[in-house]
Each structure stands twice: as structure tokens, then as C-alpha cells.
């Protein structure tokens with residue numbers, strides 16, 4: 001029986017509501033095959049167009065333990081790739097037979113949003129989408145340049161799909177796809193594609209969401225981050241909700257055409273949104289014309305240099321320039337008044353690890369950056385120990401420790417991290433026998449066998465996390481992080 005229903009929402013339009021009480025850490029909604037799931041433009045080459053199995057070019061935590069399948073291109077268009085005959089046959093029957101010839105004829109691959117809208121038409125789902133999903137056509141229309149792009153893309157969808165529907169209707173459909181698409185991510189939250197499904201699209205936004213959306217391949221699920229009473233609205237975050245308020249609001253207004261009026265946006269508090277007071281250590285949130293400390297009411301100076309640094313750091317984050325990222329990161333650490341938890345500081349640490357240190361095999365540096373994020377920042381960003389992002393970070397960290405060959409024994413820390421992940425997985429991801437849960441269980445077993453093989457007594461292997469005396473080991477690790485932060489500030 002479904003635990004949710006689509007109903008009018010006080011936030012405007014419709015939303016998704018619980019029909020029964022849903023405990024924290026349980027599944028709210030599962031859509032094994034959403035209406036559209038496609039690799040985005042950057043991932044067409046290394047992602048199966050049917051099951052969205054991702055075979056990344058650079059090593060990732062998951063590829064180490066769940067071997068990647070080789071992908072072969074469709075011989076007709078050479079655009080779509082598949083991990084096996086079954087996937088190719090399923091995709092062909094469902095949609096690819098309608099798009100293959102067009103893809104083959106075109107000199108360039110069609111943009112993801114156009115491919116997604118075409119797939120709605122190919123499955124004859126446009127009636128439902130037009131009836132259930134907002135498109136904000138008038139708002140797109142009011143934006144000159146953007147409307148020009150939407151107009152051309154809509155024309156493309158109309159022409160390439162060969163639909164009998166009118167061009168204006170197809171344009172409305174294209175707008176609905178733009179506003180309601182979801183970024184499809186891997187189990188380690190790397191963006192690889194576009195997902196679109198009218199039911200999932202009925203979920204509204206909040207910057208402190210009570211639910212989170214995850215993917216395993218193309219399968220989508222929504223899980224509760226807190227106890228949600230019956231008849232309550234299910235809310236997810238459309239943006240990176242660790243970003244400061246101004247950035248969240250800008251993105252929500254630009255992409256989704258609304259001004260967020262959630263509790264965090266209307267009475268912002270906490271160090272994710274503000275700057276630190278040098279006098280009392282309180283936090284000041286940028287207001288209309290001043291940043292006033294919430295404790296001592298003094299004005300916190302936010303200089304033009306800080307504003308420039310903020311802009312440059314965000315720009316570096318969205319580039320591939322690891323030197324620029326490192327320069328931004330150091331400058332942010334050195335800026336008095338910049339809280340550790342104000343982005344893009346943490347995002348830069350993670351981007352450097354994923355885009356720089358892991359591909360370069362610099363495990364020591366990757367470890368220090370990741371430790372800082374996991375120990376100091378994740379508990380602020382994701383207060384629930386079972387938050388899927390926090391659990392995935394813990395697993396990545398355990399794997400980074402395993403790469404370190406500096407002579408130190410991190411056995412207990414690795415074991416502790418894997419115990420923590422395995423304990424949280426049923427609530428973070430659900431059934432531990434598939435997807436990420438299975439990867440964690442397999443890794444834990446593998447490490448248990450390795451530790452037991454060693455000659456030294458490892459009496460703590462197999463014990464519960466609380467009983468293994470991890471604190472003393474963690475002190476050493478925390479010391480590493482503190483030393484690293486000092487170094488960054490120098």
C-alpha cells in the first residue's frame with residue numbers, strides 16, 4: 001500500500017503527503033523504473049543508457065568493490081551505450097527504437113533535457129506530464145534570452161521526436177521537464193544523469209528537508225530523515241542545502257521560480273548561513289544591509305575582499321583547476337570570520353579529493369581533506385548519523401585509510417568506520433543486501449578476514465562499535481585533522 005498521496009500543498013500547487021506515520025530512516029517511496037532516466041551529456045560515454053550502471057574513467061570507492069561492467073555502443077547510433085544485451089534490448093523496446101535513427105543522423109549529441117523530453121513523448125506519457133507537472137512557461141517567457149533557448153530546444157524536441165502534438169504543447173512539455181527533472185546521482189552521490197518522474201516531481205522543497213532522494217542505478221527511492229507524522233508534507237532539498245542562504249535562494253529562484261520561505265530562509269541561524277563574530281564567537285547572518293552577531297549584536301565586518309574571495313572560491317569549485325581550488329581553500333581558512341561550515345569550504349575539500357588527490361593516487365592528502373570533512377563538518381551538515389551522505393563519506397574514509405602505507409596501524413579506525421557504516425546502512429539506504437548496502441557488507445567481511453589473518457591479537461574484530469575502545473585511536477586521528485587545519489591557516 002502506498003504511504004503517500006499527491007495533494008494540494010500550502011506551498012502552492014501540489015505536493016506529496018504521507019497517508020500514514022513514517023519513522024525516521026525508513027522508505028517513503030520507491031520507483032524502480034522512473035519514467036525517464038538518462039545519462040547526462042558528460043556521462044553518455046561511461047554510463048549504461050538503460051540501467052544507468054556507471055563505469056567511471058577514474059577510480060571511485062564503489063568501482064573498487066563492485067567491478068565495472070564493460071559498456072558497448074549501440075551500433076546504429078553509436079551514442080547510447082549498454083552494459084549488456086539485456087539492457088540494450090529493454091531500452092530498444094521501450095524507447096531507443098524511436099530515437100536511434102535520429103541520433104545517428106545528427107552531427108552532435110542532443111542535450112540531455114531534449115533527450116529526456118523526447119523520451120516522455122516516446123512513451124506516450126505527455127498527457128499525464130502536462131496535467132500533473134508545473135512548467136512555468138510564462139516565467140520562462142518573461143526571460144528574454146532564456147526563452148530563446150527554451151524555444152529552440154522545444155522546437156528540437158518537436159522535430160526529432162516526430163510527435164503529432166503541436167509545437168506549443170511540446171514546448172510546455174519541455175518546460176515541465178526542465179522544472180521537474182532531478183539530478184540522477186550514483187550511490188556515492190556523483191551526478192551522472194537526469195531523472196524525471198511525475199510522482200517524484202510532486203515533492204516540494206525545504207532547506208531543512210524531512211526526506212532525501214537516493215538512486216541505485218536508475219531505481220529511485222525517497223527515505224525519511226525524521227519521524228514524519230501521517231498527513232504531513234514530504235519535503236526534499238532541491239539544492240545543496242549546506243550552501244548559504246543567498247546561494248540557495250538564487251538557485252531556487254533561477255531554476256524553479258520561487259522564493260523559499262522555509263524556516264531556515266526566513267529566520268536563518270547557524271554557521272552554515274553566516275559569518276563568525278571575532279569578539280564573542282557568535283554568528284551573524286547577512287541581512288538587508290548589515291551582518292549582526294546573534295549573540296552580542298555587534299556588526300560583523302564583511303569586507304569587499306571577502307566577497308571577492310567568496311565569488312572566486314565558488315568559481316574555482318565549478319572548474320577543474322585544482323590549484324585555484326587549493327588557493328581558494330587556504331584563503332578561506334585564513335579569513336577570520338569565515339566559519340568552517342560556510343561553503344564552499346567543505347565542497348572545495350571534497351572536490352580536491354575527488355578531482356585531484358584520488359586520481360593522482362595522493363592518498364595521504366586525500367585522507368586529511370576527507371577526515372576534516374567527515375569529523376568536523378558532516379555532523380553539522382547532516383545531523384542524523386544515518387544520513388546517506390554521511391554514511392557514504394564514512395565508507396569512503398575507511399577506504400582511504402586502507403590506502404595509507406605510512407607504517408601506522410589504522411586497523412581499529414577502519415574497523416570502527418566500517419562497523420558504523422554497516423550499522424547505519426539499513427536506515428540510510430535500506431535493505432543491506434543490494435547496492436551500497438551490499439558493497440559495505442562485502443568490504444566489512446573482507447577486512448574482518450584480513451584482520452583475523454594477522455598474527456597480532458585483534459580481539460576487537462567482531463565486537464560492537466561501542467565496545468572496541470575507538471576513542472584513543474580517534475584522538476590520534478583528530479590530532480591529524482587539527483594539525484592539518486593549522487597548516488592550512490599558515
Ligand SMILES: C[S@@+](CC[C@H](N)C(=O)[O-])C[C@H]1O[C@@H](n2cnc3c(N)ncnc32)[C@H](O)[C@@H]1O
Pocket residue numbers: 009011012013014015132133134136179180201202203204205206255256257258259260261
Ligand atoms: C518539482 S515541482 C514540485 C511540485 C509542484 N508543487 C506541483 O504542483 O507540481 C517544483 C515547483 O514546485 C514549487 N515549489 C516547490 N517547493 C516550493 C516551496 N518550498 N515553496 C514554494 N513553491 C515551491 C515551485 O513552483 C517549483 O517550481
